[in-house]
Amino acid sequence: MRFQCFLLPFLVLFSLTSYCQKKVLFAKSTTSNITIDGKINEAAWTENPEIASNFIMFEPDNGKPISEDKKTEIKVLYDNDAIYISALLYDSEPNKIQKEITNRDVFGVSDHFSVSINGFNDGQQDYTFYVSAAGGQMDCVATKDGEDYSWDAIWDSEVSITDFGWVVEMRIPYAALRFSNSQKQTWGLNFMREVKRDVQKYTWNHVDTKIGSVTNQAGILEGIENINTPTRLFFIPYTSFYYQKNELGSDKTFKAGLDIKYGINDAFTLDAILVPDFGQTKFDNAILNLEPFEQKLDENRPFFTEGTNLFNIGNLFYSRRIGGSPSSVPETAANEEITNYPSTVDLINAVKVSGRTEGGLGIGFLNAITEKTYATIRNTDTDEYRKEVIEPLTNYNVLVFDQRFNQNSSVSFVNTNTTRNGGFRDANVSAALFDLSTKANSYNLYGDLKYSTVNDIENYDGIKTSLNFAKTSGKYRYFLSGKYISKNYDINDLGIIFYTNYHSAFANGSYRIVNPTKFFNTFKIEQELNLEVQNTTGKTQEGWYKTSIKATTLKNNYVEFLFQLNPLDRFDFFEPRVDGRFVYIPKSATVYAAFVTNQNKAFTYEIESAITKFDEDQRVTYLLNGGVKYRFNDKLSLAYDFQYTKKLNDRGWVAFDNTDIIFGKRDREILQNNITGKYAINTKMTLNLSGRYYWSYSDNDTFFTLQDNGYLNPNNEYSLNKNRNFNSWNFDLSYSWWFAPGSELSVLYRNYTQIGSNNVEKNFHANLKNVFDADMTNIFSVSFRYFIDYNRVKNKF
Incomplete structure (x- = not known):
């Protein structure tokens, strides 16, 4: 018994050391022609390539081994052009596999499989390729700072649903990756499997969530040798046609151009x-901007x-x-x-x-x-x-x-x-x-x-x-920060910055659970302190204390609560629009709460609300945002959301009167309604709807003159109408067909209008009617883009 007690710590240490070691997988060379069809029936897949298995849960219960009924087996082959990946994803209830059809880079409610590859094995940057159970593709460049889904590569994948689960087959050309020119390649590698209905993710090489970075916790891929990478040269010619019409007339435009990508x-x-x-990019969300920026x-x-x-x-x-x-x-x-x-x-x-x-x-x-x-x-x-x-x-x-x-x-x-x-x-x-x-x-x-x-x-x-x-x-983390910005620091010719001429100190402390409890899947509480001081005057520009709680329940509903206290008198050095002038901002307190239902359900909703009370003349701001979404089936979904803000007895700049700076006490309302819809004919062809109606007004009832000390004195002589009423409408209906890798035909109908006035209309229906009675600009456009791979063209000739 004593010997067992003596040996136990060493056994535990050995187990932990083995558990934390990086897994290694050897890729097998092939000269066979592999068809990417999701069937994995080529002989090359059965000629003894190694199998990556024994996945480990990433979240929510980090470190838990995968169950036998979700067994996952991966194989990797390669030739002189690409690597090939096959994945058998077992599921004891294949009829419950989630498989919503979405646009590219949109995850939706689907099971997913991914491979992350780091060609330099330096733990710094992964190229990650996702496939959904519906056959959709997502890809990104991942670093420790996050994932960039704006990056798109050309690669092939197919899936099939079987009686034991689902199957993935992938071909990733070397042109989609970055790696050294070494004769023997050693790559960083990890696989991930997501079981959507259970809100669980598993990885091949264990990723410890107690550590902030993910990219340097990958396994290793070896065995790729003596590959001669092809020339990476791609041409994307395009042509487009636009027809635009409004009350002033109509116009037709034809355009053609070329994008080039060269390795x-x-x-x-x-x-x-x-x-x-x-011309077919997403519309900008126009607003009634009363800010100084x-x-x-x-x-x-x-x-x-x-x-x-x-x-x-x-x-x-x-x-x-x-x-x-x-x-x-x-x-x-x-x-x-x-x-x-x-x-x-x-x-x-x-x-x-x-x-x-x-x-x-x-x-x-x-x-x-x-x-x-x-x-x-x-x-x-x-x-x-x-x-x-x-x-x-x-x-x-x-x-x-x-x-x-x-x-x-x-x-x-x-x-x-x-x-x-x-x-x-x-x-x-x-x-x-x-x-x-x-x-x-x-x-x-x-x-x-x-x-x-x-x-x-x-x-x-x-x-x-x-x-x-x-x-x-x-579990316990903290963050400390100090900053200094001079008055003339200006990056606005190619960057964007609003606030300058201050120094600040910031502190954050947090506690989180790293594995589920009997109440929560995830839980985090944070405390923050922030102080900003203007350089020239030494006056406080910002100062607050904040407590926030964020949690996910066992039913995967999300809840958040926040309390922020601004206990100091502050001064805004930008709202007056004159260098060296500033305006007083009173103490305030904010309470915020949010609730989001499990997004995997067919019907979901979310709601958030906040109240900010100022220590000044019944000055208060209310916020209420919400939304609902219904997924009729794997092809059709419709969503509506709104954002509503009401500011009572707000203060803001309205005009200059000779040398005087005029402020107004005003009531403001801001309402935005958004509707989005998607019908996926298949993984290559979708119809998308996007509409936005925005209405805001500013109603001034009292005017003030800004004093040199930052406080406001009543001005009973100023009487110009500085009220604002603004409406904006945008509507897009588009059809997209990815008829070949990287090649797209898109058809778009768009209409939009904006109207503004100094006469405030507080009736919602009257504003909406005015929008549709206004001069609408209607645009119909067709765009055709074709992806040409130099290597494929060369091989044909």
Whole structure:
């Protein structure tokens, strides 16, 4: 008995050591012709390739071995062009396998299988390929910072549902991967299986959720030798037709262009877009913007969303600057008026080069050129017209160097440059960043130093720096941060920033469960403190304490609760719209709650609400958001959601009156309704519906004059109408057919309108009627894109 007690600690230690070792799988070479049909009936699959099995639960009960009724077996083959993967996913109840049909990169309510490949085996970046039980494809580039689904590769997969579960067969060409040119390849590898109805995920190599990073917890793939990778050269010609009509008339437009993707070597890829066409991109969500800053818009143009993870390092690149609004407004005389001011600038062409060497050095270069743009000005006395340049020929550059090391650390250099022809404004920003993690991913230290220069009528420069330290593993974690931003730090020519000229300190502490309990699958509670102080005056710009609780129940419903207290008097240095002026913001408290039902059910709903009470004259903000979704079957689903905000006795800037800054006490309501629908004819062909109605008003009942001390004094003399009433409507109905890998035919019908007024109409139905009575712009378009692989064309001839 004593001997057993003595031996027990060593047995436990040995078991844990074995458990944490990386699994190794050997790929087998084949010369057979493998047809990707989800049947796995070729002889090559039975000629003794190794089997990857014994999966381990990733979530919710991390570390639990997979049950026998969900046994999973994977095999890997390779030839000179691609690797091949077969997966047998056993399920004792195959009739319950979830298999919703979705668009590409949309997971939906389906079981999934994935493979993650790191061609350099450095734990830094995975190329992950998902297949749903319905046959849908999803792919992404994964790092420790998250997953980038804007990246799309060309690869083949098929699935079949069987009486024992389901089967996956995949072909991933080497052109979709990045790896060294070594004779013998050693890749990082992991497989994942998701059983949707049970909300469970399993991985082949154990991934410990107590550790923050996932990418460096993969297994190893060996056996791939002596492969000669093909030339990575792809052409994507396109053509499109647009017919637009409104009350002013109609117009027809025909466009044609070409995208090029070229693999410079095994690591680097060049993407070029010639004669761009973004006419079918998703519409922008227009709002009534009463803030002192511009509205930040989502990027919907494929060239600027696909494979841009390198360019987003340092948060210096806001791609909507390229082809965005003109940078200047023409000066006009008293007898002149602007009759035409383009809202955007046309893009001439763009190119990007990106990749990562075997030594972990990532290099990214992006260049774009926009054309000279004019405004038209009319002389009201002579009725003569003239044109003035509002945006010259402009060149945009982004350059990134990102050196990764020790699997989970990096140092980076980023430079962005905007050069406008002639005497217009130029700008340059440079940044040095570091991100250091311990080998076990228990602690993380990262920070940056950024420097901006602007050459304009007045030249100026500025800096931004921060230092952050975090414990990133275990049940108890914390995060500490300090930041300094100078007054003239300005990245807005190719980036976007709103708040400058302050220094701040932030602290976060959290506790989470890492395995389910008798009440929760997941649970996390966080405490936060934040303080921001304006550099020039030393006044508090922001200061709050926050407690939040986030949990998932055993029935996989999500709940969240938040309490935030702003116990300090604060001052806003941007709302007055004048440099050096500021306005008082009173103390406040916010309570927030949210509930989301299990998203795997056919009928789901979610609701969130919040109340913010200010220590000022019945000033309060209410928020209520909600939504419902019904999945009629695996092909058809419909969803509706709304966002509603009401601000009572709000304060905000309304106008300048000579040297006075006028504020208003106002009531505001904001209502947005969204409806989305999907009908999937099959995995290659879908119909999609998207509609949005937005209504907001601002109703001022009292005016104030801003004093030098930041407080407001009543102004009984100012009486101009500064009320606003705004409506926006967008509707898209689209048909998409992916008739070949990377090739798409899409048909889109779109209509939209926007109307604004100084007369507030508080009746919802009256506003909705006004929208549909307004001049609608209707667009019908057809776009055809065809993917050409140089190697396939070469082989045919």
